[in-house]
Amino acid sequence: MQNSILSRFTPKEPKFFNFLKQVSSISKEASSLLGEALKTKTQEEHLDYFHKIKEKEHKADILANKIFEALEASFITPFDREDISELSNRLDDVIDYINGSSKRIAIYNPHVIHPAIIKLSDLVIAGAKAVDDGINMLSSLRNNKKDVKEIVNSLHKLENEADEVYEMAIREIFEKETNAIELMKTKEVLSELEKTTDAIEHVGKILKTIIVKYA
Amino acid sequence: MQNSILSRFTPKEPKFFNFLKQVSSISKEASSLLGEALKTKTQEEHLDYFHKIKEKEHKADILANKIFEALEASFITPFDREDISELSNRLDDVIDYINGSSKRIAIYNPHVIHPAIIKLSDLVIAGAKAVDDGINMLSSLRNNKKDVKEIVNSLHKLENEADEVYEMAIREIFEKETNAIELMKTKEVLSELEKTTDAIEHVGKILKTIIVKYA
């Protein structure tokens, strides 16, 4: 019924896959830096890691712009363009939320890192890896259809798990934490991390859409 | 100028309407459970209702997946697919926000349920009903164009009313509540309920788009 994504733009435009792979690779790196940041103690160290992650975000922005310029210059159809553009934007969101999580840790500077913050960050690292795997399968989508679907499902489960961790932690801190400002800090960091897993699942949803259209 | 949504996919694919009706019916049920939850007192009861609503959310997720699989397997055009997919996703959002509202009540466990929480929950119940009515009119959109438009308008008004209720309540609690943690809890529950009415209005906007394209 439709041309595969492969026959539509791989032979003509392999650069788009390379660009998308670079972006998803950056999001993987950013998630690792977030994990490392959480092993440090001082606000200065958190700010250092935040600035490293911000550099990654900046790199991703430049790449997103390159994707945009390449889309503008190439002769592929507008429809394909929009899918690439959507994928690029949603990958960017993931990096933005990782950046946002790191930012909150650095600028709110909670006195204690709650264990659920570590757990959620581990899920973000796993999710960014799965997304990167999925992006790397796009260039031969027909052969990898089943695997991409599995990744999509795993991202959905991961988000549910993050939800659980988030809920239990929030319930606990609202029961036990009596310092309103510290409560607010932990709650907001947890919430941004949970949104990061939502953004990761959103990439999964776009991958789902791409399977519908092209696989 | 265009084929109606009817001639485009009703005869071929009535299952999509059935699926969408099932999802909107679930959102109506979830909104009723939210209303019932607010009539209970203890955190345990709130957690029970939250888990019931979460089951509804899970059911809706499975349905969304069925819609996705059916879209993938069927021979209707990609354009129609995207509209069905968008509607399915936005209905899912409504259920997610109802779930989120119930979750916050359960896991923050505010000492007192503010009257505005009840009022907003009543608006959510009314909105979920109107959305369900609208979805049930889709299978013969041409005949129901005027009614669907009215529903779209009513959802817009409902959201405005929710806004008013939210504003007055926030103003009041920031004037009177001196316990920062209790203030935070009530504020966040009110805010999630208000976002639920936004999500309900968003379904209205998709219905609007569908009228533009097919009615």
Added chain:
Amino acid sequence: MQNSILSRFTPKEPKFFNFLKQVSSISKEASSLLGEALKTKTQEEHLDYFHKIKEKEHKADILANKIFEALEASFITPFDREDISELSNRLDDVIDYINGSSKRIAIYNPHVIHPAIIKLSDLVIAGAKAVDDGINMLSSLRNNKKDVKEIVNSLHKLENEADEVYEMAIREIFEKETNAIELMKTKEVLSELEKTTDAIEHVGKILKTIIVKYA
């Protein structure tokens, strides 16, 4: 390769440009009112300005509806319709966030207006102006392609600057403010203003998309 946006709908449908210009003009006016509001002191004055801004939002809603009705009645293609509709919706978002910022100032009623609130409001005013300039260039997009691109870039930079202002301010208040409720108020107003600049950048992203498709 493609028809310009000009040859596609200008000659037939100049009214769409007029509508969009009216909406972006309203967002500019709303941003000015926000700036004026911040020069006043009492909650009553803030509420007055909030109601003035809300009237603008209402005007914008009516215009959005007119755009919707006009799209429905006209013979331009569905694809173009969606772009106009998207632009109209995103412009609406900007006004909604300006409204939201003003609302929070009015209903939270912070004891002191933090200097960063003024700085962010200045960026919103500048952003709404740039967006308005961009919208005014749409009717002859081919001639203005370079200028629109520059506006898109400037909106991206503006959002980054807003991010910086926001971060420094949050860091400072979490270090120094000991009143949890006042901290919450300032944090939430800053956050809504920062989201306003995100929404402004989002309009920029749509302008970017429109260049990709039509210029």
